[in-house]
Amino acid sequence: LPLDTPRKRSRRAAWEAFSAIDATCARTIPLPSLTAHLTALSSPLAKPERKIIAHYSAECQDHATPTTPPMLTLSSFRRLIEEIVTARDPNSDPTEAMIALCRGIADRAAAHH
Numbered sequence: 001l002p003l004d005t006p007r008k009r010s011r012r013a014a015w016e017a018f019s020a021i022d023a024t025c026a027r028t029i030p031l032p033s034l035t036a037h038l039t040a041l042s043s044p045l046a047k048p049e050r051k052i053i054a055h056y057s058a059e060c061q062d063h064a065t066p067t068t069p070p071m072l073t074l075s076s077f078r079r080l081i082e083e084i085v086t087a088r089d090p091n092s093d094p095t096e097a098m099i100a101l102c103r104g105i106a107d108r109a110a111a112h113h
Helices: 006-028 031-041 047-063 074-088 094-112
Strands: none
Touching: 006 074, 006 094, 031 047, 031 094, 047 074, 074 094
16 A cells, blocks of 8 residues: 555545535536636636536436426536536646635635525
């Protein structure tokens, strides 16, 4: 087993923090609201980011019913966040940026309820 390094521990803590926030966001925020939050947090959305969101919107529509808004699955939500932060900054570790973006979304969502 590889040694547990401080870097690994901080990455694991970061991932756990992200997992807690993203699970809440994915369960509670329909895609149209999510898109609005993302746009507000990073206006204007760059073209690659809009493309990423459009891709996931299409996936969402497959599961939507007239009574339920289009929601991302947790794994799709995670991939969406990861792809957006990677599109913005391909060279850095995405975990911190993913947490920051998720926190921003969660804060905005809380404020809008």
